[in-house]
Amino acid sequence: MAEQQKAILVGKALTKQFKGLIANYQVDFTLNQGEILGLIGPNGAGKTTLVNMISGSLAITSGDVLFKGKSIKGLKPYQIGRLGIARTYQIVKPFARMTVLENIAVGAMFGRQTKKQGIRRALDMAGQIVSFVGLEKVRNQQADQLSVASRKRLEIAKALAMNPEVVLFDEVMSGLNSKEIDAAVALIHQIRAKGISIIVIEHVMRAIKAISDRLFVLHHGEKIAEGPPLDVLNNKEVIQAYLGKRYQQAVIS
Amino acid sequence: MLTQVIINGLLKGGLYALMAMGMSMIWGVMNIINIAHGSFIMLGAYITYWLFTGFGMDPFVSLPLSMAVIFLLGWLIQKYLINLVVQADIFITLLLTFGIELLINNLALLFWTADVRKVQVGYGAANFQFFGTTVPYVRLAAFILALLISAILFQLMNRSRTGRAIRATSQELDAAKLSGVRVGNIYASTFAIGTSLAAAAGTLWAILFPISPTMGGILTLKSFVVTIIGGLGTMMGPLVGGLILGIAEALGTNWFGSTYENLISFAIFLVVLIFMPRGILGVRR
Amino acid sequence: MGITIAVAVALPFILNNFDLRTATDILIFAILASSWNIIGGYTGYASFGNIVFFGLGAYTTTICMTTLGLGFFPSMVLGGLLSGMYGYLVGLPILRLKGHYFAIATLGLAEATKALVQNLNITEGNSGMYLPIPDFSIDASYRFFYFTSLAVLLIMLLATYFLLKSKFGYGLIAIREDEDAANSIGINTTLFKSAAFGLSGFFSGFAGAIYAYQQGFIKPEPVFAVTSTVKMIVMAVFGGIGSLWGPTIGAVTIELITTFLTDYFLIIHTLFFGSIIILAILFAPKGIYDIFTGRKKLGIVYFLDNIRKNRV
Numbered sequence: 001m002a003e004q005q006k007a008i009l010v011g012k013a014l015t016k017q018f019k020g021l022i023a024n025y026q027v028d029f030t031l032n033q034g035e036i037l038g039l040i041g042p043n044g045a046g047k048t049t050l051v052n053m054i055s056g057s058l059a060i061t062s063g064d065v066l067f068k069g070k071s072i073k074g075l076k077p078y079q080i081g082r083l084g085i086a087r088t089y090q091i092v093k094p095f096a097r098m099t100v101l102e103n104i105a106v107g108a109m110f111g112r113q114t115k116k117q118g119i120r121r122a123l124d125m126a127g128q129i130v131s132f133v134g135l136e137k138v139r140n141q142q143a144d145q146l147s148v149a150s151r152k153r154l155e156i157a158k159a160l161a162m163n164p165e166v167v168l169f170d171e172v173m174s175g176l177n178s179k180e181i182d183a184a185v186a187l188i189h190q191i192r193a194k195g196i197s198i199i200v201i202e203h204v205m206r207a208i209k210a211i212s213d214r215l216f217v218l219h220h221g222e223k224i225a226e227g228p229p230l231d232v233l234n235n236k237e238v239i240q241a242y243l244g245k246r247y248q249q250a251v252i253s
Numbered sequence: 254m255l256t257q258v259i260i261n262g263l264l265k266g267g268l269y270a271l272m273a274m275g276m277s278m279i280w281g282v283m284n285i286i287n288i289a290h291g292s293f294i295m296l297g298a299y300i301t302y303w304l305f306t307g308f309g310m311d312p313f314v315s316l317p318l319s320m321a322v323i324f325l326l327g328w329l330i331q332k333y334l335i336n337l338v339v340q341a342d343i344f345i346t347l348l349l350t351f352g353i354e355l356l357i358n359n360l361a362l363l364f365w366t367a368d369v370r371k372v373q374v375g376y377g378a379a380n381f382q383f384f385g386t387t388v389p390y391v392r393l394a395a396f397i398l399a400l401l402i403s404a405i406l407f408q409l410m411n412r413s414r415t416g417r418a419i420r421a422t423s424q425e426l427d428a429a430k431l432s433g434v435r436v437g438n439i440y441a442s443t444f445a446i447g448t449s450l451a452a453a454a455g456t457l458w459a460i461l462f463p464i465s466p467t468m469g470g471i472l473t474l475k476s477f478v479v480t481i482i483g484g485l486g487t488m489m490g491p492l493v494g495g496l497i498l499g500i501a502e503a504l505g506t507n508w509f510g511s512t513y514e515n516l517i518s519f520a521i522f523l524v525v526l527i528f529m530p531r532g533i534l535g536v537r538r
Numbered sequence: 539m540g541i542t543i544a545v546a547v548a549l550p551f552i553l554n555n556f557d558l559r560t561a562t563d564i565l566i567f568a569i570l571a572s573s574w575n576i577i578g579g580y581t582g583y584a585s586f587g588n589i590v591f592f593g594l595g596a597y598t599t600t601i602c603m604t605t606l607g608l609g610f611f612p613s614m615v616l617g618g619l620l621s622g623m624y625g626y627l628v629g630l631p632i633l634r635l636k637g638h639y640f641a642i643a644t645l646g647l648a649e650a651t652k653a654l655v656q657n658l659n660i661t662e663g664n665s666g667m668y669l670p671i672p673d674f675s676i677d678a679s680y681r682f683f684y685f686t687s688l689a690v691l692l693i694m695l696l697a698t699y700f701l702l703k704s705k706f707g708y709g710l711i712a713i714r715e716d717e718d719a720a721n722s723i724g725i726n727t728t729l730f731k732s733a734a735f736g737l738s739g740f741f742s743g744f745a746g747a748i749y750a751y752q753q754g755f756i757k758p759e760p761v762f763a764v765t766s767t768v769k770m771i772v773m774a775v776f777g778g779i780g781s782l783w784g785p786t787i788g789a790v791t792i793e794l795i796t797t798f799l800t801d802y803f804l805i806i807h808t809l810f811f812g813s814i815i816i817l818a819i820l821f822a823p824k825g826i827y828d829i830f831t832g833r834k835k836l837g838i839v840y841f842l843d844n845i846r847k848n849r850v
Contacts, residue, residue, distance in 0.1 A: 096715050096716070344578075
């Protein structure tokens with residue numbers, strides 16, 4: 001029997017309303033310490049909006065987000081980043097005219113500071129991370145000259161450099177080929193092994209199944225299922241909304 | 254007395270609206286801020302002046318002429334100059350139009366000297382009484398013309414083929430290209446319409462106020478203010494903005510003194526930009 | 539680098555006073571262009587109103603020296619500090635705007651400030667203000683202004699150099715490259731941007747102070763002229779934005795050409811500036827510094843390529 005898991009990030013009845021559109025409605029979720037929570041759902045379901053609310057990029061219309069028990073609602077993105085929650089962007093946002101190393105170092109300079117992080121320390125830390133994510137070969141290249149897969153790795157590296165306790169990955173595997181996806185899955189496992197709790201938004205089904213401890217599903221802005229992957233993926237509503245009958249048949253057989 | 258102030262403000266506001274209409278259109282469609290806007294107003298004013306002193310042509314008659322000449326000039330400038338950098342960083346296009354402004358202004362100074370001129374029409378002082386306020390005929394005529402030209406522009410943009418092409422291009426550049434719209438020409442036409450509107454404002458200005466080659470600078474800035482207050486992306490924006498600015502200036506200078514006119518305009522400008530950057534009618538893009 | 543500085547220091551002993559004055563003007567523009575570079579080049583917020591800091595520096599210095607009876611150096615520092623603070627405080631709301639809106643907001647700021655100065659009593663409105671005459675011999679005073687400007691420029695470039703290598707510098711460039719990502723990564727962009735704007739104002743204020751004392755008399759129109767803002771931007775762009783020496787190179791180049799034309803082709807000179815902007819923008823928007831630091835294509839191919847990339 002699993003020990004009592006400690007929740008590190010909790011969303012309570014999160015709602016986001018734009019002028020006429022409700023993008024998220026009363027979404028609850030729990031991310032436990034050291035766990036990988038997969039977030040899936042059709043396009044437009046409100047996944048990125050949820051991430052934006054957690055990270056402070058979007059104002060929360062109603063509801064709350066608790067990080068280690070304390071509300072982070074209303075904090076600015078940079079404050080949330082410094083507290084220990086890092087995120088990646090679906091369409092990657094590298095600092096184009098800086099080198100790969102410098103990009104990562106910026107994360108170390110401004111992220112969660114457990115020690116006084118000067119430039120030199122930041123660059124050292126970046127040096128370690130650049131190896132960890134497998135970008136040593138291009139460490140001195142300008143970010144805008146990288147391949148798609150490398151850019152995705154850089155996006156992950158920047159988040160890691162912030163020394164986070166929680167990372168929100170927004171479709172880091174889109175645009176990757178099969179081999180690259182496997183590498184990304186391995187990398188995410190290694191990140192969790194460092195003790196970091198992760199929420200992963202993904203469309204690539206085999207990847208999500210390979211990495212998620214639990215899944216939760218958004219549809220039309222609302223949560224329609226949450227739990228262990230096998231339960232969720234066999235949930236009738238989820239299949240209807242997102243996976244399709246063919247998938248169900250494939251799973252059963 | 255207060256009504257006189259407000260009437261004055263309204264009449265001037267109509268002129269401001271016409272001035273800003275061209276700038277608003279160019280900005281809205283092509284995302285270009287035309288710093289040389291005031292220079293085109295100045296050119297329109299001078300065309301009217303020279304036709305008046307040279308041929309005795311009544312300024313109201315010269316209006317379509319000055320619009321036509323500047324339409325052509327604007328078309329050429331956009332097509333062969335600005336189109337070359339239209340996709341670049343904003344400050345590139347800002348600097349380019351600034352260079353154009355300097356060039357036009359300095360050429361004007363060179364040929365026409367810095368002397369202040371005035372179109373002295375015989376009927377300039379004629380006015381009528383309206384509920385205790387004095388309304389000069391020329392001001393009223395300028396106001397009505399400004400509204401008329403705006404209405405014509407509105408029709409043009411909504412009914413004609415060119416107008417629809419312009420609107421399509423401004424909303425969805427790639428889709429417009431795919432539909433066969435010759436974007437380079439559309440941009441040229443848009444700029445040309447914008448500058449000819451400026452010329453029209455210039456003609457009307459020349460009837461009411463003195464002119465000089467450097468008159469454009471402050472008018473460009475005022476056009477910004479009007480555009481920002483009213484909001485980009487609508488026809489009515491400059492109209493609303495122009496009237497508001499005209500009245501605000503009239504009231505402000507009445508209370509504080511005429512030297513405060515610019516301070517009032519720019520104070521409003523900054524306040525609107527900071528708190529309501531979309532303006533009153535602005536469309537979310 | 540050392541050679542340039544050695545030459546610069548030697549200049550006052552070689553040139554006559556008239557040319558020395560020109561050299562001083564060039565230095566003042568170099569300070570302005572380099573200051574602009576802090577907010578425009580490194581942070582990516584193209585301000586079109588930086589002249590406001592020049593004017594504020596000029597007027598603060600004048601008021602300090604006349605009304606308060608302070609010496610030049612304290613007045614100059616106060617001028618810089620006031621301009622810097624103005625930039626920081628006004629920056630807080632204004633830097634929320636982006637792109638075009640920011641550009642014209644700064645234009646409006648410059649115009650509004652000018653209008654304010656024109657209406658205040660302490661600045662004598664539009665009449666202008668006189669400054670005390672420097673207590674040197676003629677030759678010495680020309681050299682004084684030259685060396686003061688040179689010192690300010692060098693100190694400023696040194697400070698900027700160290701700034702760039704600091705967290706602040708990385709933060710500014712991150713903001714320029716992607717402000718959303720900068721926010722997410724933990725940078726307090728509002729603070730950084732405003733500080734950059736304030737810093738840009740601080741140094742521009744010094745330039746205004748030197749100008750005022752050298753002129754002996756200032757009026758609102760010349761010290762708040764928008765044309766000068768554009769001049770400093772063109773110099774920075776021409777010389778190379780986002781590089782330390784670029785704006786200075788641009789200032790020297792453009793001013794020398796302008797002076798040359800004024801001497802020999804007075805009539806064309808007025809048309810020169812407008813034309814040079816147009817040509818520079820069309821053919822080399824990244825600046826001549828960019829050309830020298832390793833663009834793969836040189837010459838006419840580079841120029842035509844620029845146009846091809848940006849045209850409709």
